[in-house]
Amino acid sequence: MSVVIVIPARHASTRYPGKPLVELRGASGQARSLIRRSWDAAMSVPGIDQVIVATDDDRIRDHAEGFGAQVAMTSPDCRNGTERCAEAVAALATTPEIVVNLQGDAPLTPAWFVEDLVAGLRAAPKAQVATPVLRCTGRMRADLIDDRHAGRVGGTTAVFGHDGRALYFSKEVVPFVPDAIADDAPSPVFHHVGVYAYRPEALAEYATWPEGVLERLEGLEQLRFLERGRHMLCVEVEARGRQFWELNNPQDVSRLESMMSEMGME
Template structure:
């Protein structure tokens, strides 16, 4: 049994060109690139056998190899990270038990998110892929709503059934709740964490399917699985006092740097 983590990274971005190379300062004031912090986060998870960065950009490759990462060059035609991960896995060969896609814009992903995700997929033999969800506090929900009100594409939310099978994912804040929530109070809104675990055959099949309508409208790659009738397991994870946020816009840089400082991450 083996677990392969692939971090897809591309230089062009509509909202934030060059994002993987953006430097973030931690608690000690030391600056590390976004892609390096994501790579370090992947390596901190127990049970991970190999971590690879998949990119189509020479600048990202050179930078990643300089800090010791293994890099696989992929085509520049991919529409999302899952397609890039699928090509990387095919190039690497072998037969990993589980492939984890750790998004390169999620440097605050705790190691136990990845660990619990792998455990969840191993336990549910019917799920083709799995992804973590984090119950939002009143403050996190308010931050998500503030981003949407300002016209920024912030975090993604997820809704799922009693069996934890995903019903839908959206960049809107769902489900709607009219009642206000105290900052520390739990809410019915689950923040989707940008990590995916796939069975290799499901990942290979994904790359052969056309882009779905919902996937294109929302800009969420995992919706292609739902549009093709595939079961996605939502694995609820706990923050354990850690803050979590993805880097989606330039405005997120000071927010993430503040979180790194508050958590004491170098």
């Protein structure tokens, strides 16, 4: 049963134009583009049959093909990465069992996040979509709050039920926690990791729906599934000592480079 990873990437980002081609320096000082590092992360996942960069930009296509990536050219009218994944998958000769959307701004995604995500979706036949969540430490929660106070769009948080079914996602830090939490202590806040696993039928259906109200307000594509009442599973993953952050703003470049240096990532 096949699993395909699609990495959606667009040049015309509202918050950070040209983001996929921004270079990040690792522990050795070697510079690689964000899209290259995301592709490297995808290629490191065991059990994946195909990795595709999906873009509407010739610069990203040329750059990605230059380091050996398979590229699918998609419409500039795609409103988000999920729609871009749907278009790329629709063009495949064979429909895969599961499609993974590894967003191009999350190069620190460990391979086991994707492995656990695929296993979680396979084990939950009622779920149509799955996405990983990472329990925040007190320090990570404080960083998210600092970003919001500074007017920056930082990470996204997730709220889900006892069975893992997603209830809501927000760029605000939810749920509200009234008490202080030590830096290294676990908190009840979960950071949403920007990866999705879809059953292909759900992915195709998504592309036919108009943008949802909550999706538009929060700027979070996954809310379209929730607004349509679809079953989305949150799969808790373990950091195993790895740091995780997404590149959302120009200020995040130094943060990611510092994390890569600390973790010894080239």
